[in-house]
Amino acid sequence: MPELRYDPLRQCWVSIAMERGMRPSDFFKPIDETSRGGFCPFCQGNEHVTPPEVYALRPDGSPPDGPGWELRVVTSKFRALAMEGDLNRETEGVFEKMNGFGVHEVVIETPQHDLGMADYPLEQLEEIIRAYLTRLIELEKEPRFRYIMISKNHGGAAGATLAHSHSQLLAAPIIPPAVSTELDAAREYYRQKGKCLLCDVIKQELEAEERIVSQNDDLMTVAPFASQVPFELLITFKKHQHTFAQITKSQVTSLAWALKDTLTRLKLTLKDPAYNLAFHIAPNTNAQLPSGNWTTLEMDFHWHLEVIPRLIQIHGFERGMGFYVNFTPPEEAASYLREAGPPDVSGSAL
Amino acid sequence: MPELRYDPLRQCWVSIAMERGMRPSDFFKPIDETSRGGFCPFCQGNEHVTPPEVYALRPDGSPPDGPGWELRVVTSKFRALAMEGDLNRETEGVFEKMNGFGVHEVVIETPQHDLGMADYPLEQLEEIIRAYLTRLIELEKEPRFRYIMISKNHGGAAGATLAHSHSQLLAAPIIPPAVSTELDAAREYYRQKGKCLLCDVIKQELEAEERIVSQNDDLMTVAPFASQVPFELLITFKKHQHTFAQITKSQVTSLAWALKDTLTRLKLTLKDPAYNLAFHIAPNTNAQLPSGNWTTLEMDFHWHLEVIPRLIQIHGFERGMGFYVNFTPPEEAASYLREAGPPDVSGSAL
Numbered sequence: 001m002p003e004l005r006y007d008p009l010r011q012c013w014v015s016i017a018m019e020r021g022m023r024p025s026d027f028f029k030p031i032d033e034t035s036r037g038g039f040c041p042f043c044q045g046n047e048h049v050t051p052p053e054v055y056a057l058r059p060d061g062s063p064p065d066g067p068g069w070e071l072r073v074v075t076s077k078f079r080a081l082a083m084e085g086d087l088n089r090e091t092e093g094v095f096e097k098m099n100g101f102g103v104h105e106v107v108i109e110t111p112q113h114d115l116g117m118a119d120y121p122l123e124q125l126e127e128i129i130r131a132y133l134t135r136l137i138e139l140e141k142e143p144r145f146r147y148i149m150i151s152k153n154h155g156g157a158a159g160a161t162l163a164h165s166h167s168q169l170l171a172a173p174i175i176p177p178a179v180s181t182e183l184d185a186a187r188e189y190y191r192q193k194g195k196c197l198l199c200d201v202i203k204q205e206l207e208a209e210e211r212i213v214s215q216n217d218d219l220m221t222v223a224p225f226a227s228q229v230p231f232e233l234l235i236t237f238k239k240h241q242h243t244f245a246q247i248t249k250s251q252v253t254s255l256a257w258a259l260k261d262t263l264t265r266l267k268l269t270l271k272d273p274a275y276n277l278a279f280h281i282a283p284n285t286n287a288q289l290p291s292g293n294w295t296t297l298e299m300d301f302h303w304h305l306e307v308i309p310r311l312i313q314i315h316g317f318e319r320g321m322g323f324y325v326n327f328t329p330p331e332e333a334a335s336y337l338r339e340a341g342p343p344d345v346s347g348s349a350l
Numbered sequence: 351m352p353e354l355r356y357d358p359l360r361q362c363w364v365s366i367a368m369e370r371g372m373r374p375s376d377f378f379k380p381i382d383e384t385s386r387g388g389f390c391p392f393c394q395g396n397e398h399v400t401p402p403e404v405y406a407l408r409p410d411g412s413p414p415d416g417p418g419w420e421l422r423v424v425t426s427k428f429r430a431l432a433m434e435g436d437l438n439r440e441t442e443g444v445f446e447k448m449n450g451f452g453v454h455e456v457v458i459e460t461p462q463h464d465l466g467m468a469d470y471p472l473e474q475l476e477e478i479i480r481a482y483l484t485r486l487i488e489l490e491k492e493p494r495f496r497y498i499m500i501s502k503n504h505g506g507a508a509g510a511t512l513a514h515s516h517s518q519l520l521a522a523p524i525i526p527p528a529v530s531t532e533l534d535a536a537r538e539y540y541r542q543k544g545k546c547l548l549c550d551v552i553k554q555e556l557e558a559e560e561r562i563v564s565q566n567d568d569l570m571t572v573a574p575f576a577s578q579v580p581f582e583l584l585i586t587f588k589k590h591q592h593t594f595a596q597i598t599k600s601q602v603t604s605l606a607w608a609l610k611d612t613l614t615r616l617k618l619t620l621k622d623p624a625y626n627l628a629f630h631i632a633p634n635t636n637a638q639l640p641s642g643n644w645t646t647l648e649m650d651f652h653w654h655l656e657v658i659p660r661l662i663q664i665h666g667f668e669r670g671m672g673f674y675v676n677f678t679p680p681e682e683a684a685s686y687l688r689e690a691g692p693p694d695v696s697g698s699a700l
Contacts, residue, residue: 001435001450002430002431002449003448004431004447006446015431017429017430078369079369081365092554093550094358094551094554095355095554096358097354097355097356100352100353100354149673153665156663158663172354174363176673177671178673179671276665276666278670280671306670312509313507315509315626316503316508316509318509319626319660320626320627320628321526321630322526322527322528323499323522
């Protein structure tokens with residue numbers, strides 16, 4: 001019989017429908033259709049095609065916007081938000097709007113066209129995390145940005161339109177809804193119990209063990225109790241930390257390990273599936289806020305990473321109602337992923 | 351420059367990014383991969399393969415679960431929820447769960463394997479609406495069901511796993527999150543202003559005209575101001591009505607016309623795209639509720655239909671953050687759809 005489970009972070013019910021019992025092999029798909037051949041604007045030598053770089057890793061001291069880089073951050077050509085004018089909030093009857101004021105950047109993670117994030121050596125993952133951190137801290141200086149989203153699309157089924165591995169940053173004057181809901185949940189839990197909700201979830205998951213995929217001293221990867229989709233994962237620091245911007249040098253190394261370990265297990269178990277990665281962090285503390293005790297709220301939040309494999313097409317109940325039906329219980333997903341390893345995270349997964 | 355727009359119903363911001371300017375032809379896709387050949391459990395003569403019918407239209411008076419039907423409703427073989435035992439709510443530390451107590455039904459809309467909903471004559475659409483209504487009213491008699499979801503997946507990209515046109519009902523002991531948020535918005539607006547939010551939206555949209563796709567005396571179809579995805583549509587009665595179960599006989603005919611007109615415009619403009627249909631209605635008034643003035647809340651809600659074309663893969667900001675970036679402004683979508691018609695809704699669109 002199916003089971004309804006409540007997700008305390010997202011504050012919603014999910015149906016875990018064991019009857020269909022979908023296994024990893026039910027999700028294997030031919031490699032997806034993002035163009036692997038043809039001209040690639042993210043490859044070395046094509047730097048003139050992208051907007052100028054705002055950050056780059058150039059160990060050879062090469063000049064900007066030419067070859068020689070190991071990582072580049074550029075403004076997106078297809079901007080979801082843009083840095084022009086001011087917010088210009090306007091009300092039109094029941095509707096409200098403002099300029100799409102913000103920054104949309106692309107992190108070109110590697111000069112190598114055919115590698116995925118699971119394939120990088122640990123050092124390269126550390127450099128990517130440092131690039132996120134540097135841009136996050138820089139973008140948070142602008143007080144009109146309420147939130148910096150960091151996200152990755154791996155594979156066409158996850159929304160990637162270019163095969164060359166990259167991730168994206170979006171600095172916005174609003175807090176995204178999925179994070180808003182989690183902030184509300186964190187604040188309410190703290191108000192009621194005087195402690196952090198995710199800290200309590202982590203404690204319980206470490207005791208229960210059955211949904212833990214892997215861990216190191218600092219971080220753990222867990223298949224959430226009320227996973228919305230098969231093989232959904234959450235990567236989090238075990239100790240409370242409200243935003244990614246707080247992480248220390250040694251924690252960067254730990255996080256690189258956790259990412260490498262988790263993405264390698266996914267790749268091995270599900271044959272390189274499409275997935276999204278999303279950083280759920282506290283809002284920008286430098287934002288000029290009209291009201292509310294947001295400082296407390298930010299401290300109550302426990303930042304984490306969502307890993308969302310895109311194995312199946314979500315259907316009407318999910319897209320139209322927000323009610324998810326998951327045919328792979330998280331306990332089984334965690335078990336498959338544990339069996340895949342421990343991968344050798346020190347080298348390449350290829 | 352992109353524009354940020356606030357959706358008062360869903361209570362979230364959306365980026366309408368005009369720069370990319372995606373037109374209908376950018377979304378044309380080869381017909382999708384749901385099996386059009388092979389054995390079909392929903393075709394006439396294969397009734398023994400499905401669970402027994404709970405409702406059917408049999409003008410020839412033929413016996414149940416054999417040929418002769420024009421429409422059948424059966425229990426789903428892959429149940430997201432099932433009618434067994436009781437709710438059995440349990441708390442496990444920070445987590446809550448209960449039995450997946452509910453009913454999951456499939457409406458086989460036609461014996462004809464290759465027709466889509468846009469292709470049916472008006473009379474058949476009326477019969478489908480009457481089937482939804484009959485099952486809704488029957489399922490709402492069970493007080494443990496808090497909500498009856500009605501939804502449709504057209505095409506593999508919308509989550510349909512069988513090509514033969516069908517829709518689904520899911521009676522659940524919880525209110526789905528997307529409806530919950532809209533209920534909150536409706537209640538808050540009513541509390542503040544003493545009137546219905548969607549009534550005000552409708553009034554403003556009818557005055558503005560630019561996002562209206564089509565209308566009749568009773569209903570209108572509009573591309574919402576803060577559309578999350580290209581060509582998203584909302585179909586609603588112009589006059590306040592809190593649930594689908596309230597509609598009159600003549601309103602069934604009007605709704606059939608609106609569905610036929612809207613889906614035909616979508617089919618013509620976007621070459622038979624995949625889409626989801628979702629009925630957003632008030633919760634079950636017969637539910638035994640532990641607290642709260644839900645009766646008022648239900649009356650404040652204005653039921654409507656969401657039509658969500660599945661033209662693009664949603665990406666990390668959308669799936670991971672709930673922040674949608676839409677490259678087709680709703681004013682342009684409405685304009686394309688208006689130009690597609692008026693289709694001859696009295697006959698078939700084929």
